[in-house]
Amino acid sequence: MTTGGEEPGEPNGQKIEDIVRDGDEYYEGLRRRYVNETRLHVAVVGVVVWFAVFAVLGFGAITTVRGAGVYEYLAAAFLVAVVIGVAAGLAMYANRRRRGFRFEEIGALLKKMKEGGASSEDGLHLMDAMHRAALVMKKRSMDSAFEYGVIGFILVALVGENAGSGALAGVITYLYFRFEALREYEKEEKSYEDSKRDLLQSL
Numbered sequence: 001m002t003t004g005g006e007e008p009g010e011p012n013g014q015k016i017e018d019i020v021r022d023g024d025e026y027y028e029g030l031r032r033r034y035v036n037e038t039r040l041h042v043a044v045v046g047v048v049v050w051f052a053v054f055a056v057l058g059f060g061a062i063t064t065v066r067g068a069g070v071y072e073y074l075a076a077a078f079l080v081a082v083v084i085g086v087a088a089g090l091a092m093y094a095n096r097r098r099r100g101f102r103f104e105e106i107g108a109l110l111k112k113m114k115e116g117g118a119s120s121e122d123g124l125h126l127m128d129a130m131h132r133a134a135l136v137m138k139k140r141s142m143d144s145a146f147e148y149g150v151i152g153f154i155l156v157a158l159v160g161e162n163a164g165s166g167a168l169a170g171v172i173t174y175l176y177f178r179f180e181a182l183r184e185y186e187k188e189e190k191s192y193e194d195s196k197r198d199l200l201q202s203l
Helices: 011-064 069-099 104-114 119-158 164-203
Strands: none
Touching: 011 069, 011 104, 069 119, 104 119, 119 164
16 A cells, blocks of 8 residues: 555546545535534524424413413414524524534545645545545434424424324425435445545555
């Protein structure tokens, strides 16, 4: 296995250049997905908390308040639930920002390799780091599928005023995004195995 930098004109050097280019695209894709996931999680937390608070306060209004006052109580409960939901979403956003982006290892490896002197070991380390990131993103995508299902359930249940229809919509939404997550992971897994095999064969 080569321990020093390969010349760009050599076959192995060209292969490492391809890995760096693919890694750069993958890293940027991870950052975009991180931003989108943050927005999704903030929205899910806000909506779920709003729905839960409004359901509890609304149920209390219906069971305890009589007459026209129930509508005023429901309006107040709605506004209170909105405020609490927004606060929960902001707290979720602050927590995500505090934890930060967890794939900086890939960025550091790419920076090192772009500066020159990249070795075959660096290429293998980069590919392994991308593979570990793919495993993490698979789990996150599965979690996101469940969150999309929850949103689908809440929206359909509220608009259609039918919990059964909301549950069906939630299940269908979850299964669709779960299928897409697994399909994307299998595609990345195949690409990883092919690229690693080609690099090992070129050593």
